[in-house]
Amino acid sequence: MTQTSPQTDPVMTEAERQYPLAPSLLDAQAYRDPDRYRREIEDILLEAWYPVFPSADLPAARDYAVWEQLGQSVVITRLDDGSVAAFHNVCQHRGARLVDGAGSCPTGKFRCPWHGFVYDLQGVVRAVPLRGSFDDAELAGLRSPRCAWWSGAAGSG
């Protein structure tokens, strides 16, 4: 029987063929470089799925919690059907922070503390004071990160 090497195995991807890597040293500057850190956040961490809260932190419909990591502030909510949603914690109007901490939102509405825009549990604008003075494009819902229940935790990516 003929054995295939990692370099010739047709099933392996190009990335897999580089393993095992030879031992090497990584310059300490790699851990201190702010540009490298920013690129890792933008190109790797913010592109990946990872758990943000255990489901026990959002036990009931309309519970919410704010996830703050990697320079992001995201509101995670449990919807009435038990599913989970997420939206960026920033008002569409002038960028005010919408929600702090964690708790229950019995009305299912978050009101911006500045000028009163109202958002639902999925970050969609539902009420706007002086609505006629805004273009519809300005009133589009907040951009939502992907979010789902995954093995007992809310995951976002």
Ligand code: FES
């Ligand atoms: S900043 Fe939120 S309503 Fe104006």
